[in-house]
Amino acid sequence: MMNAITDAADLSLMYLARYREAADRWMKETPPVLHRNRETAIREFLRQGIPSKKNENYKYSPLQPYFSWEYDFQHSRNHVDFQLNEVFQCDIPQLDTVLMLVMNGWFHSLNSERYELPPGVIAGSLEEIAAAHPGLVEPWYGSLAEPAEDPLVALNSAFARDGFFIYVPRGVRVEKPIQVINLQEAEHDTFVTQRNLVIVDPGAEVNLIICDHTLNANRYMVNDVTEIFVGKNARVDVCSVQNQHNRAASVHSVFFRQERDSRITSHAVTLHGGMVRNNLKALLNGENCEANLYGMAFIDRKQHVDNSLQVIHAFPNCQSNQHYKNVLDDESSGAFSGRIHVLRDAQKTNAYQRNNSLLLTDKALMQTKPQLIIEADDVKCSHGATVGQIDEDALFYLRSRGIEESRARLMLMNAFSYEVVQQIAADPLRDRISELVDKRLRGDVARCHECAYRCDC
């Protein structure tokens, strides 16, 4: 335990030391494209440091406490000696997906291999694909995730080894959702770096479901970065289901770049987790793009969830919607910051943002910060934030019809999240998420699959 280390600079230097001890090896082992920016990235990390309260972008989620543990780093791929099916089974038979596994940041091919994917689609380990098809990775890798803009992105870029890679060629529609299971399971407390890359060519379509899960009670710090390139007239749906234990901290940074006529829909569903920070940046880089960004978080005890969004309208006639809802119980805390930036040429922009939070106790805390930067003059932008409690009139109405108070509260909490849940387009997934939300609100540990390890932390 490194509680003695409280000085920010010392902490950063500890991570520098971990970087130095692995860098030579990476030089030999990793494909050049993953290696080319490491030195710049680690310098950027040192320059910015681990975010404290003084860092405006992280002021509601200072990360130093989570960095001050002594973690193991998995600098190489560990053999996985279990069958994915033995550890958990997806209990949603209707949810027929192409299943992929990433463990502690490393992509693992499953024995049941040969994904049922249309011809031309490439999916697998980022490291392996960067080695086998460097031309597929080089033009994209690192072009959205800018180390100078965020110390966690910088740290990820310095440490990146592996993660998932998905390429969907022009005009191909991937019917089945691709479900990536991110598992954390190590013998010791572990720092996980994961780097993902998704390229969707013009006119193509893909659905991603990403499930985060911790399989044992060790402490985890996860820092992942995902870059998603959405070609002209392409459609990308990403649903991220976050279900980790209270000793896990995660910083997810997702970057989208959309070309004209494309549409993205993103759902961040936080069901459980000690500290979850979701960074999302969407660049609408062509006319007539649509970005729908939804999120919901259900937290209790001392959990903390922070959603930080940036939507950049760079071209005219685009639309973006942000709608995030939180239910906070006990002493949990939440933060939301949503920036809409309309650049000068982005006329006829429609950009909306809403953040609604329900506080179930006096000790729960929500911070919400909308930011609108509008440089064009013919735009429609709106934002609205509410922080409130259960509607006592509605509660009384339900009780006056014989419905038990606890049940009435549950109905109202479900109703609160319903508005966002119903935005999930695919029926089985929507029903499944709705069920998980209900379970979560009932206080059951909502597993997104039957986990063989019954860790209840």
Place this chain on the structure above:
Amino acid sequence: MLSIKNLCVSIEGKEILTGINLEVRPGEVHAIMGPNGSGKSTLANVLAGREGYEITSGEITFEGEDLFELSPEERARKGIFLSFQYPVEIPGVPMVTFLKTSVNEHRKFKGEKPLTAGEFLKLMREKKQMVEMDTELTNRSVNEGFSGGEKKKNEIFQMALLEPRLSILDETDSGLDIDALKIVANGVNALKSPGRSTIVITHYQRLLDYIIPDHVHVLYKGKIVKSAGRELALELEEKGYEWIKQENGN
């Protein structure tokens, strides 16, 4: 059935009810009338168990049981039903889920098996006809986007589903046109039986043309200042409340 003795109620230190006495026997229809601010809705809310009211003295028993010992949901299951003056909209709670939960909570209390989805839909169809409730409305969330009249109909629809022992209609007639008023009254009358009682709270006598009361009470400044038969309602209609105010020193 219902016995209210010397009930005094305050809200945030302000006395609203200043000693109500009322006996409602099985099968009776009581009308409680009175000018605005006389405490009519407070009485309805206290009977249903709404929080925020301070009972400073008095007692209420329902079928011999102390009402103050019971939560709102227990009162409901024992047969007290409040038709709200302003039914709340609850987006995200589907009508069908709400109604089925409510009906089955009542059944559970009576030791009956919960209705299956099919049985429930059948029951709902039957009761919907009674108040001419549009199916489109039961496919929505609770009261969501309902007009004033539709909300009131929905209250009577729920009453028909739950078949309460004691119904309290809090200004159910306000905001209703004459057709809706008739439908609501027909619904109430259809449920009438020797074992069921109704308290009709209203400002106007209009509703009492359709729901014939056995007793009419005038509530003024938190007290029942006059009780008589049906004729009192007509007298009030004719003379207005000024007469009551003058008699009671205002």
